[in-house]
Amino acid sequence: MxxxxxxxxxxxxxxxxxxxxxxxxxxxxxxxxxxxxxxxxxxxxxxxxxxxxxxxxxxxxxxxxxxxxxxxxxxxxxxxxxxxxxxxxxxxxxxxxxxxxxxxxxxxxxxxxxxxxxxxxxxxxxxxxxxxxxxxxxxxxxxxxxxxxxxxxxxxxxxxxxxxxxxxxxxxxxxxxxxxxxxPRPAPAGEEGDGEERRSWAVFRADLVFGFSYIARSRPLAVLLGLFFVLNFSGAVSYALTTPLIMLRSGDDHAVLGVVLAAGGVGGVLGALTVSAVGARVRRMTLVLAGMAAGSVVGPLLMGLAWTPWLWIASALAAGAVLPAVNSAYQAIWQTHVPEEWQGRVFGARRLLAQSSLPLGLLVAGPVVDYALTPLFADAGGAPAALLGTGKTGATALFLVCAGLLGLTATLTAMTSPRLRGFGEPVTAPSTGREDTLR
CATH class of the missing domain: 1.20.1250.20 (MFS general substrate transporter like domains)
Structure with missing residues (x-):
């Protein structure tokens, strides 16, 4: 290290x-x-x-x-x-x-x-x-x-x-x-063709699609990427709506908002330190799936239902702590199962596919709350109003709860996939001799 x-x-x-x-x-x-x-x-x-x-x-x-x-x-x-x-x-x-x-x-x-x-x-x-x-x-x-x-x-x-x-x-x-x-240098890529051929536009186009085709051929990685697409959408909605919801329920208390946001950062630090110390002792796929399920519950789902500052702080702290464990194990799975000489192309394709839901979530969160859900809560009463609130408060809370349920459902569904069982652990012995290729 x-x-x-x-x-x-x-x-x-x-x-x-x-x-x-x-x-x-x-x-x-x-x-x-x-x-x-x-x-x-x-x-x-x-x-x-x-x-x-x-x-x-x-x-x-x-x-x-x-x-x-x-x-x-x-x-x-x-x-x-x-x-x-x-x-x-x-x-x-x-x-x-x-x-x-x-x-x-x-x-x-x-x-x-x-x-x-x-x-x-x-x-x-x-x-x-x-x-x-x-x-x-x-x-x-x-x-x-x-x-x-x-x-x-x-x-x-x-x-x-x-x-x-x-x-x-x-x-x-x-x-x-x-x-x-x-x-160390990566292993040779091994593609055929001289330097001029490797620089041709046709080869460049082939390189561009290589990462996508590699993911499509690896069913476990494809399933895992699809799961992260859904979780990133849920996370983007949560990111966009958490601050408005806290401001609505706290009466625009900026101090409370600052403490909640800081709690998320503290949770992230604690989670990263914990997974750095003991993460290697837990199966990687267990960390990913259990962490995603827990994060969906303690993150957007709890935040949407909570009405007190202490619960908002607890939600932000717990969700922040879970995220490093999930991401660390997720990265390790890809780094282990993709050959070093192909990781750039595969990781680039993965970044586009998995994180394209982030701007989607950021773009739809506001309009859905303002124009689709708020009118439904204008005259809300009974259990929905008591649980979530009325007007824009209830609409924002409902979309956050739905985002949490979406993430939880996607994770529980992935847990039933036989393609993910036992997937993600180291597949090769530690390399010895890389020092011969240092540059």
Whole structure:
């Protein structure tokens, strides 16, 4: 784990820096525009193009290698931060600049993430993949806790430029650590054809569809990916509606909302630390399926039914703790069962297919609540009103409960699949001799 821990330390620090910069930039956009629509558009532009380009990123990862892909992704992300810094210091920064940069950053983030996931199996043996992925899972909740606090303090004491300089410094640190850490090469891809033929458009198109066809041929992986598509949709709905529901039921109590959101980050840290320590002792598919079922219950289902701050905090804490365990085991399954030389293309296809439900959930949550469900609760009474509330409160709660039930149903259905039973454990002995191929 030594080499991986070195790389991870740089990437973790860079994630905190990026999270802090993103928080500061979104506050700047809100301060300049005061528009929720423009704010939401910035988030969507940072997500959707990256998902669409994930298969292309996967092809590049397999062609240039995971480490090179991570370095290129981080390098371009550093350039975008430097561009924003320059525009801000010269007084020329406008909101439309950030929209263009958000698209570039989304695409480069895909390249970075696919490369990072393919890099991990080159640094640790199969038996420690869950632990390594658990450490990687610390980045999201860590940024969720630290980035708003750090960004808020820096903006109060200085301005946006200091935050962007910090982001650049963390990118430089991560790249330096990765360059200085000996990294094994992936196994040769083994495709036939000379260099000119490998660069042809026909071959590139074949590489683009390779990941999709590989997943389609592996029925257990296809079933698992379909399950994550459903869970990501449920999670996106939960993400979009949890804040509005808490504000509606608490009387716009921002302090309570802040504590609930922080509890989710704390839960994520605790869950990541736990799975890093003991996750290898539990069967991977058990972690995935049991975690998904538990997360659906304690997450959107409980949040939709809860009326008190203590239950909201408990729901956010428990759901946040479950997520790293599920993601760590899920990543380890794919890293174990996909050959190293194909992981870029397969992981790129997986990212597009599994996470395409995220923007779908974000887009439908608001309109469904506002235009489809709220009228149904306008004159609601009896048990539905007592359990969920009336008007928009009841509508929001109902959609959250439905999202939780959807995730739970999908997970329970997957548990009955014979294709998933016994699937996901290490299939090869630990490699010995990779040091011969260090670069």
């Amino acid at each position: 030594r080499r991986f821990s070195l790389v991870w330390s740089g990437q973790f620090l860079s994630a905190i820096g990026s999270g802090t910069a993103w928080f500061a930039v979104t506050l700047w956009v809100w301060g300049e525009s005061g528009s929720a629509t423009l704010f939401a558009l910035l988030t969507l532009l940072s997500l959707a193009p990256g998902l669409a380009m994930a298969p292309v990123a996967g092809v590049l990862v397999d062609r240039i290698g995971p480490r090179a892909a991570v370095l290129i992704g981080d390098g371009v992300l550093a350039v975008t931060s430097a561009t924003v810094l320059t525009l801000y210091l010269t007084g020329n920064l406008e909101i439309w600049h950030l929209y263009v940069i958000a698209v570039v950053e989304g695409v480069m983030e895909s390249l970075h993430l696919v490369g990072y996931m393919a890099l991990i199996p080159l640094l640790v043996v199969e038996e420690r993949l869950v632990r390594a992925n658990g450490m990687v899972s610390l980045a999201d909740p860590g940024a969720e806790i630290l980035a708003p606090a750090l960004g808020g303090v820096l903006l109060a004491m200085t301005d946006l430029s200091v935050v962007l300089v910090l982001d650049l410094a963390t990118f430089l640190f991560a790249a330096t650590v990765l360059l200085a850490t000996p990294t």
